[in-house]
Amino acid sequence: MSKFQVPRGTQDVFGKEVRQWHKIEALIKEMMNVYGFDEIRTPEFEHTEVFARGNDSSDVINKEMYTFMDRGDRSLSLKPEGTAGLIRSFVENKMYTQPDMPFKYYYVSPCFRYERPQKGRMRIHHQFGVEVLGDKTPYIDAEVIGLGLTFVRTLGLNELKVLVNTLGDNESRTSYKTALKEHFKPDLHTLCSDCQRRYEQNPLRILDCKVDANHSSILNAPKLRDYLNEESKNYFEDLIRILKDSGVEVEVSDRLVRGLDYYTHTVFEVVSVNKDMGSQATVFGGGRYDSLVSDFGGPELSGIGFGMGIERLLVALNAEGIDLADEKELDVFCVTLDDEALDYAYHLSNFLRLNGYKAEYDYYRKSFKSQFKSVERKNAKIVILLGKDEMSKGQVVLKRIETQEQVTVSENEILHQLDHWLNEDHVCDHDHQHGGEHE
Ligand SMILES: [Zn+2]
Numbered sequence: 117m118s119k120f121q122v123p124r125g126t127q128d129v130f131g132k133e134v135r136q137w138h139k140i141e142a143l144i145k146e147m148m149n150v151y152g153f154d155e156i157r158t159p160e161f162e163h164t165e166v167f168a169r170g171n172d173s174s175d176v177i178n179k180e181m182y183t184f185m186d187r188g189d190r191s192l193s194l195k196p197e198g199t200a201g202l203i204r205s206f207v208e209n210k211m212y213t214q215p216d217m218p219f220k221y222y223y224v225s226p227c228f229r230y231e232r233p234q235k236g237r238m239r240i241h242h243q244f245g246v247e248v249l250g251d252k253t254p255y256i257d258a259e260v261i262g263l264g265l266t267f268v269r270t271l272g273l274n275e276l277k278v279l280v281n282t283l284g285d286n287e288s289r290t291s292y293k294t295a296l297k298e299h300f301k302p303d304l305h306t307l308c309s310d311c312q313r314r315y316e317q318n319p320l321r322i323l324d325c326k327v328d329a330n331h332s333s334i335l336n337a338p339k340l341r342d343y344l345n346e347e348s349k350n351y352f353e354d355l356i357r358i359l360k361d362s363g364v365e366v367e368v369s370d371r372l373v374r375g376l377d378y379y380t381h382t383v384f385e386v387v388s389v390n391k392d393m394g395s396q397a398t399v400f401g402g403g404r405y406d407s408l409v410s411d412f413g414g415p416e417l418s419g420i421g422f423g424m425g426i427e428r429l430l431v432a433l434n435a436e437g438i439d440l441a442d443e444k445e446l447d448v449f450c451v452t453l454d455d456e457a458l459d460y461a462y463h464l465s466n467f468l469r470l471n472g473y474k475a476e477y478d479y480y481r482k483s484f485k486s487q488f489k490s491v492e493r494k495n496a497k498i499v500i501l502l503g504k505d506e507m508s509k510g511q512v513v514l515k516r517i518e519t520q521e522q523v524t525v526s527e528n529e530i531l532h533q534l535d536h537w538l539n540e541d542h543v544c545d546h547d548h549q550h551g552g553e554h555e
Pocket residue numbers: 307308309310311322325326327328
């Protein structure tokens with residue numbers, strides 16, 4: 117075993133895999149631009165109280181944070197999730213003073229959780245998340261769920277299920293919590309120790325306990341939907357209608373409460389139903405929160421967002437047999453026929469790169485045969501042959517690998533010829549000799 121290894125629960129990303137990340141990141145930027153979301157980048161660590169506010173029952177906050185004292189004796193924590201830091205920044209920078217509600221933001225950030233590593237569940241994972249802040253309307257909830265769904269479908273995911281639930285407003289939830297406490301009270305001693313803590317902090321979380329999932333007391337627990345007031349009921353019905361009208365099939369899941377305490381009204385999860393995904397099937401999930409912005413000292417604004425783990429997303433893509441990485445390709449490989457051409461190959465390659473072509477040459481001037489092996493390995497589309505005879509006449513030979521066409525052109529015709537072969541929108545506005553016919 118080598119002395120130097122990555123820490124448990126972390127990984128290196130390289131080769132084909134990093135090219136898949138590039139595809140995902142590019143689509144995030146493209147879609148967020150189209151949907152009108154601005155990016156916010158917040159620090160990888162914050163003062164611990166940004167994440168651990170008051171009496172939160174979640175495992176993420178209670179058991180899994182990387183918390184440390186810095187050299188100035190301040191308690192800091194590595195970001196366990198993306199929302200809290202973003203809201204802190206939104207309030208601290210008074211972004212709410214801009215005129216146009218709602219405020220739409222996104223982030224892509226590493227998150228750190230000390231938990232047992234599993235497939236697609238790492239101690240450092242990367243989250244793509246969105247948050248929309250402003251007065252609440254079910255149209256925003258529908259947009260957030262819909263755009264997440266469009267995003268993963270654009271990448272190719274197909275085997276998906278959309279779970280939604282409502283936790284109702286504060287009034288509904290308070291009466292439900294009271295009912296839950298009454299219901300669980302006689303059986304409390306038979307539930308796990310986490311549930312006993314949750315009983316005091318947030319009895320709702322007992323409903324998604326993994327340990328007690330089949331406990332009769334949980335299976336027979338009262339349903340939140342029976343405690344919703346009119347307003348909460350209408351809000352949820354409107355959301356379901358808007359989603360259905362836009363072609364999103366949803367399943368209402370009574371026991372979906374999500375892992376964080378601050379949710380109100382809508383919560384949702386989009387899960388992969390691929391058989392290889394097992395218990396780690398959530399592709400993204402989130403919900404609405406009414407008091408988070410004001411908890412951070414901002415105005416009374418509601419918000420809704422989702423978080424999507426990119427590592428998990430890749431596992432789900434892989435389970436469906438989707439590989440986002442393109443084959444590596446090269447536009448031009450400059451093959452040198454003699455030592456005299458090496459300087460020229462260096463300059464020409466850089467000239468081509470400045471003009472936007474992916475160009476390479478053989479720095480070591482290996483044999484002709486091994487240069488052509490590189491042409492093959494690197495998937496070059498065009499070879500430029502450089503030798504002292506042609507150079508003395510101010511000419512080069514270009515060869516198109518796909519069709520084996522070959523033309524000799526003067527130096528100042530190289531760019532035109534490349535464009536002619538590589539650019540589908542190529543326009544020939546002057547008469548000249550080059551290989552291949554224009555369509
Ligand atoms: Zn439990």
